[in-house]
Amino acid sequence: MYKLRLIIKREFLAKVKNKSFIVMTILSPIIMVGMVALIAYLNVKNSEEVRTIAYIDNSDIFTDIFKDTKTTKYINLNDLSLKEAKDKALNSAYYGLLFIPKEDSLNVLAKSISFYGEGSPSLNLISNLEGKFQRKIRDLKIEKLGFDIAKIKAASTNVEINTEKYSGEKASKIGSILKMVAGGGFGYLIFMFIIIYGTSVMRSVIEEKTNRIIEVIISSVKPFKLMLGKILGNALAGVLQFIIWIVSASLLMIVISSVLGADFSALSGNAPQLTPEMTAQMQESVSGNLTLVLHELKDFPFFTLFFSFIFYFLGGYLIYSSIYAAIGAAVDSETDTQQFMLPVILPLMVAIYVGFSIIENPHGSIAVGFSIFPLTSPIVMLMRIPFGVPWWQIATSMVLLLITFLGVVWFAAKIYRVGILMYGKKPSYKEIYKWLKY
Amino acid sequence: MNSLLKVENVVKNYGDFCALNKVSIDVPQGSIFGLLGPNGAGKTTLIRIINQITGPDEGHIYLDGEKLKPSHIASIGYLPEERGLYKNMKVGEQAIYLAQLKGMSKADAKAKLKMWFDKFDIGDWWGKKVQELSKGMAQKVQFIVTVLHEPKLLIFDEPFSGFDPINANLIRDEILSLRDKGATIIFSTHRMESVEEVCDHIALINKANKILDGNLNTIKKQFKTNTFEVGLVANDLEALKSEIASKFVVQPAEFKSLNHDLKLNIKLAEKESSNDLLNYLSSKASINHFVELIPSANDIFIQAINNNTHV
Numbered sequence: 001m002y003k004l005r006l007i008i009k010r011e012f013l014a015k016v017k018n019k020s021f022i023v024m025t026i027l028s029p030i031i032m033v034g035m036v037a038l039i040a041y042l043n044v045k046n047s048e049e050v051r052t053i054a055y056i057d058n059s060d061i062f063t064d065i066f067k068d069t070k071t072t073k074y075i076n077l078n079d080l081s082l083k084e085a086k087d088k089a090l091n092s093a094y095y096g097l098l099f100i101p102k103e104d105s106l107n108v109l110a111k112s113i114s115f116y117g118e119g120s121p122s123l124n125l126i127s128n129l130e131g132k133f134q135r136k137i138r139d140l141k142i143e144k145l146g147f148d149i150a151k152i153k154a155a156s157t158n159v160e161i162n163t164e165k166y167s168g169e170k171a172s173k174i175g176s177i178l179k180m181v182a183g184g185g186f187g188y189l190i191f192m193f194i195i196i197y198g199t200s201v202m203r204s205v206i207e208e209k210t211n212r213i214i215e216v217i218i219s220s221v222k223p224f225k226l227m228l229g230k231i232l233g234n235a236l237a238g239v240l241q242f243i244i245w246i247v248s249a250s251l252l253m254i255v256i257s258s259v260l261g262a263d264f265s266a267l268s269g270n271a272p273q274l275t276p277e278m279t280a281q282m283q284e285s286v287s288g289n290l291t292l293v294l295h296e297l298k299d300f301p302f303f304t305l306f307f308s309f310i311f312y313f314l315g316g317y318l319i320y321s322s323i324y325a326a327i328g329a330a331v332d333s334e335t336d337t338q339q340f341m342l343p344v345i346l347p348l349m350v351a352i353y354v355g356f357s358i359i360e361n362p363h364g365s366i367a368v369g370f371s372i373f374p375l376t377s378p379i380v381m382l383m384r385i386p387f388g389v390p391w392w393q394i395a396t397s398m399v400l401l402l403i404t405f406l407g408v409v410w411f412a413a414k415i416y417r418v419g420i421l422m423y424g425k426k427p428s429y430k431e432i433y434k435w436l437k438y
Numbered sequence: 439m440n441s442l443l444k445v446e447n448v449v450k451n452y453g454d455f456c457a458l459n460k461v462s463i464d465v466p467q468g469s470i471f472g473l474l475g476p477n478g479a480g481k482t483t484l485i486r487i488i489n490q491i492t493g494p495d496e497g498h499i500y501l502d503g504e505k506l507k508p509s510h511i512a513s514i515g516y517l518p519e520e521r522g523l524y525k526n527m528k529v530g531e532q533a534i535y536l537a538q539l540k541g542m543s544k545a546d547a548k549a550k551l552k553m554w555f556d557k558f559d560i561g562d563w564w565g566k567k568v569q570e571l572s573k574g575m576a577q578k579v580q581f582i583v584t585v586l587h588e589p590k591l592l593i594f595d596e597p598f599s600g601f602d603p604i605n606a607n608l609i610r611d612e613i614l615s616l617r618d619k620g621a622t623i624i625f626s627t628h629r630m631e632s633v634e635e636v637c638d639h640i641a642l643i644n645k646a647n648k649i650l651d652g653n654l655n656t657i658k659k660q661f662k663t664n665t666f667e668v669g670l671v672a673n674d675l676e677a678l679k680s681e682i683a684s685k686f687v688v689q690p691a692e693f694k695s696l697n698h699d700l701k702l703n704i705k706l707a708e709k710e711s712s713n714d715l716l717n718y719l720s721s722k723a724s725i726n727h728f729v730e731l732i733p734s735a736n737d738i739f740i741q742a743i744n745n746n747t748h749v
Contacts, residue, residue, distance in 0.1 A: 006538050014526065212522030216580070219489040219516040220539035222508075421491070423520065434453050 003221050004229050011204065011233025016240065025241050029249040037256050047071060051125070054089045055098040056082060059109060061140065062100060065132045072125075086116055096121055098129070106137050165388075179386030180359050186309050187355050187383040189242075190316050191348055194378075197238040197317065198324040198344075201231055202337065205328030205420070214420045223417040231321045301386065308385055308394065315401040316378025320344065322412035329419030336426050351376035355383045362387035372397045374404035411436070442467040442622040443488065443591060448497035450483055457483040459646040460497070465591075465624060465639070470617050472637035472654070473626040474739060479643045481626050482519065485593055488624075489516050502590065512541040517584040519595035519626075523568040523576055530564040533583050540587045547586065554582045558608075573600050581609055585616060592616065593624045598632060610636060630736035640735070642742055649746045654735070661733040661741065664706045666715060667691050669699035669727025678723055685718070695727060703731065 015021055047070075054075045057063055066074035075094070077085040082099055089097040096117035103109040113133060115121060139149055205227075208214045217226055327340045354370045361367060362384050371381035371389070377397045381389070418435040419427070427435075443465040450458040458480045465471045475481050487494050490506065499506040501513065524532055530551065537547035555561045558578055568576060577600045585592060594613070598606045614636060617623055625637060633640065633654075641651035650657065668691075672678045679700055682688055687705040695701070700723070706715060712730065719725055733741070 003539055006535065010535055014524070018526070207524075211525055212518075212520045213524055215491070215518040215520055216516070216522075216536065216583070217539065218491050219514070219518070220511055220536070223491075417492075421486075437453065 004225050004232075007221065007226060007229025008233040008236065011230050012236045014204070015200065015234055015237035021237065021241070025244050029245050029252055033249055033252040033256060036253070051095040052092070053096050053098060054085060054092075054094050055100065056080065056085050057098075057100045058102040059100050060102075062133065062136055065136050089116065090118070095125075106140060110134075110137055176387075180383075182305065183358075183383035183386040184355060186305070187379040188352070190309075190313050190378050190382065191352055193238055193242070193313070194317055194320045194348060195345075197234050198321045200238075201234045201321045202324040202328035203334065204230055204234065205325050205416070206331065206334055206337075209329070209332065209420055209423075218420070223420065224413045227322065227325050227413060227416050231318065231325060234321070235317060301388070305382075305385055309382060311398060312378035312382050312401070315374075315398075315405055319375070319401075319405050319408045320348075322409045322416075326412035326415040326419065329416040330422075330427050330432055331419075332423065332426065347375040348379070351379035354380050358383050358387075363389075368393060372400060374400045377401055440467045441465055442502055443624070444500040445484070445488070446498045446500075448484065448487060448494045448499065450480075450487060450492070450495050456646050458487075458494070461643065461646075461648045462497075463641045463648065463651060465622060467622055468617065468620060469638045470613070470623045470625055470636050472633045472640040472735075473624055473643070474628075474630075474633065474640055474735075475643035476743060477628075480646045481643055482595065484643070485516070485518075485595060485624070485626060488591075488593065489514060512587060513590045515540075515584045515587065515589040515592045517580060517592075517594045517597055519599070521577075521580050523579065525569040526567060528564070529566050529568060529571070529579055532568065533579060533586070536583045537586050540589075542587050550586050551582065554586065558582065574602060574605055577601060578605065578609075581612070585612075585621075589621070591622050591624065593626070595626045596628070597625070598627070598629060630734065630739055633735045637735075642739065644743050644746050647746075650738075650742050657738060658732055661738050663731070663733075664708065664710070665731040666704050666706070666712060667693060667727065667729045667731055668702050668704060668715075668719065668725060669693070669695050669697075670702070670719065670723040671697055671699055671726060672723035675700045681722070682719075686715075693727065697726065699726065701727075 050071055050073055052073045052075060054077045055062075055066060056077050057066075058078070063076075066076070068074060077088065077097070080088065085097055085099075088094075096115055099114045099116065101109070101112050103112060110133070115126065115129070142149055142152060208217065323344055327337055327344070330340065331337050351370065354366060354376065357364075358367045358380065367380065367384055370376045371384050372393060373380075374397070378401070381394065381397050385394070414436050415432055419432075441464045443463075445461060445463045447460045447462055448458050449456075449460055461480070461484060463471075463473075463484075473481050473484070483492070486492050488499060488506075490508065490511065501510050504510075523529075527535075533551050534544060534547045537551070538544060542550075552561075555564065560575070560578060563571065563575065563579070568579075571579070581597070584594075592613075597609060597613070601609060610632065613623060613625075625633075627633060637654055639652065640654050640657065642649050670678065675698075679688075679702070682702065682704070689703045689705075691701040691703040693701060704715060706712075716725070716728065719728075
C-alpha cells in the first residue's frame with residue numbers, strides 16, 4: 001500500500017505540476033465564463049438596438065397593429081409610392097419596409113404582403129410580423145362572421161394538466177426539465193472525465209515507455225500496482241481540476257454578472273415576442289411553477305443520484321482508463337494509438353447519443369438496454385436515474401458493471417504487463433491477443 | 439563457496455517461442471558473474487525472471503537460500519539495458535522516489551544520495567531536470583539509484599554503454615569496490631574486454647540454452663590448446679623454421695620484439711610439456727620470447743557459440 005501511495009502521489013504531482021495542466025485549469029473557467037458573458041452582453045446589446053420599420057398600408061386595415069415597442073419603431077409612409085418609400089427607407093437606414101397592397105379578399109391579401117430590406121431579415125422578426133397579421137386577419141374574419149371578438153377571447157382558456165405518479169408524487173414538466181439537466185449534466189461530466197483523463201493515463205504510460213524508465217520501476221513494484229497508481233493519481237488530479245473549475249467558474253460568474261450588470265436570463269431574451277395576454281399567462285405560470293420547482297427539488301432523488309454518480313463515475317472511469325493504459329502499453333508512440341482508439345470512443349459516443357433520446361422516453365427499451373450494458377451504463381443510467389428507475393435495473397446494471405470492471409482490469413493488466421516491455425514494433429490485435437497467454 | 443543466487447532448470451516460453459530452456463546457474467557469494475551470450479539468447483529474460491518482472495514457466499530460483507519472493511525486491515539492484523528517467527522530474531526528487539520504491543525511507547535515501555552525489559562530484563545536479571542532463575550524466579544518476587539501497591545482489595545489463603572511457607572506468611572501479619564490500623554482481627554484456635577485466639565467473643547462454651559456465655580461469659584452462667608463442671634468434675632462420683615445423687604443428691605468430699626473430703606459434707601434443715619444448719628449442723637457438731597462449735574471453739565466446747551452432 002505504501003508503494004501504491006508513492007506512485008499515486010508521484011503521478012498526481014507530475015500531472016498537477018505540468019504546465020499545460022496549470023494553464024488549462026486557470027484558463028478554462030475564464031474562457032467559459034468569458035464566452036457566456038460575451039453572449040449575454042451581445043444579447044443585451046441586441047435587444048437595446050431599436051429597429052425602425054416603415055410600412056405602406058394601402059388596405060388600411062392593419063394600422064392598429066403597428067404599435068411601437070422597446071425594440072421596434074414603426075413609421076407610416078402611406079403618402080409615398082412604393083418606389084419613393086423604398087428610397088426613403090434605404091436612405092434613412094430603416095431596417096425594412098412593409099408593403100401591404102389593397103385587396104378585396106382577405107385570403108388574397110394574406111399572400112400579397114411584402115417585406116423589403118437590405119439583406120435577409122431576421123427570421124424572428126418575420127415570424128413575429130406574420131403572427132401579427134394572422135391574428136388581425138383572424139379577428140377580421142371572426143367579425144365578418146358576426147361574432148363578438150371580446151367574447152371569443154374570453155372563451156379561450158389556458159389549460160395545464162397536473163401530472164402525478166400512481167404513487168401520488170407530483171411530476172411536473174419543469175421537474176422533467178430539471179431531471180434532464182441533472183442527469184444529462186452528470187452523464188456528460190463522466191463522459192468528459194473519461195475522455196480527458198483516460199487519455200492522460202495513456203500518455204503517461206507511453207511516456208514511461210519512451211523514457212525507458214519502465215523497467216527500472218517494475219523491478220521495484222508490480223506492473224499492476226503501477227497501472228493502478230497511475231489511474232488513481234490521474235483521477236485525483238482530474239477531480240482537483242474539476243473542483244477548481246466549478247468553484248472558480250461560479251465565482252467568476254457572480255463577479256462578472258454583478259460588475260457588468262448583465263442579466264444572464266437575457267440569454268433567453270431571444271424568444272419570440274409574445275402578446276401581452278400570453279406574457280401575463282406565462283408570468284402567472286412561472287411564479288406558480290417556482291413553488292413547484294422548489295417542491296420538485298425537495299422530492300429530487302439527490303441521495304440516489306449522488307451515490308449512483310459516485311459508483312458509475314468510479315466504475316466507468318476505472319474500466320475505460322485501464323483500457324487506455326493497456327493501449328498506451330501496447331504502442332510505442334501516441335501516433336500509433338489511433339487504430340485502438342475507435343473501439344474505445346465508440347461506446348462512449350453511443351452512450352451520449354442514447355442519452356439524448358432518453359429525454360423523449362426515459363423508460364423505453366433502448367434506454368433500458370443501454371443503461372444496463374456495462375460500457376454505456378455509467379453515462380446512460382445516470383441520465384435515467386432522475387426519472388426514477390426500478391431498483392432491479394440499477395442493481396443489474398451495477399453488478400454487470402462490477403463484473404466487467406474486474407474482467408477489463410484483468411485483461412488490461414495482462415496486456416499492460418507484456419506491452420510495457422515490448423519495444424520497436426507496432427502490435428496488431430492478433431499479437432495483443434497472444435500476449436494474453438504469456 | 440556459498441552461492442547467493444541459484445537458478446534451477448528455469449523454462450520460459452513466449453507463445454511458441456522458447457526464451458529459456460532449463461537454464462541453471464549458480465552465482466557465488468561475492469563474485470562478479472558475467473552473463474554472456476549473443477543478442478536474443480535469453481539473457482534479458484533470465485534477468486527479468488530474477489527481478490520478478492516475469493515469472494518462470496518452470497524451475498525455481500533461490501536467493502540466499504530462500505525461494506525468491508516479493509520482499510526480495512529490496513535486496514536486488516537492477517540497472518536494465520533499456521534504462522531512462524522521468525524527463526520532467528528533478529534529479530534529486532526522482533532519485534528519492536526510486537529509492538523509496540525500493541523500500542528506503544526518505545531521510546535515509548536523501549543522506550545516502552548526498553554522499554553519492556558528492557562522490558561523483560555531481561552535487562549541483564540535484565535541482566536540475568533530467569532533460570537538461572546529457573546521456574552520460576543521466577547514466578551516472580541511474581547507476582547511483584541502482585546501488586543506493588545497498589542490495590546484496592546487483593544486476594547490471596550493459597552498464598558501460600553510453601559512458602565515455604573516463605566515466606566507464608569510474609563505474610568499473612565502483613563495481614569492483616562494491617564487490618569488495620560484499621555485494622554479488624551479475625554482469626551482462628557484449629564487451630568481452632570488460633568481462634576479462636572484472637568477471638570471476640561466467641555463464642554463456644545461446645539460443646535459450648546455457649552452453650558453458652564456471653570460473654573464468656577454469657574455463658580458460660579448458661579452452662587452452664597447449665600452444666606457445668616463441669621468439670628465437672639464430673643464424674639461419676629459414677633452416678630452423680623448417681626443422682621445427684617437421685617436429686611440431688607450427689603457425690607464424692605476430693608480436694612486438696626488438697630483434698629480427700623467428701616468431702612462431704607452436705602447438706604441442708597432449709603429452710608434451712612446455713619443458714620438453716624449451717629443452718628442444720634451447721638446443722637449437724637462443725630463446726628471447728616464450729609465452730603460453732591463453733584464450734581470451736572473446737575467443738572462448740566465439741568458439742563456444744560456433745561449436746554450439748554447428749552441433
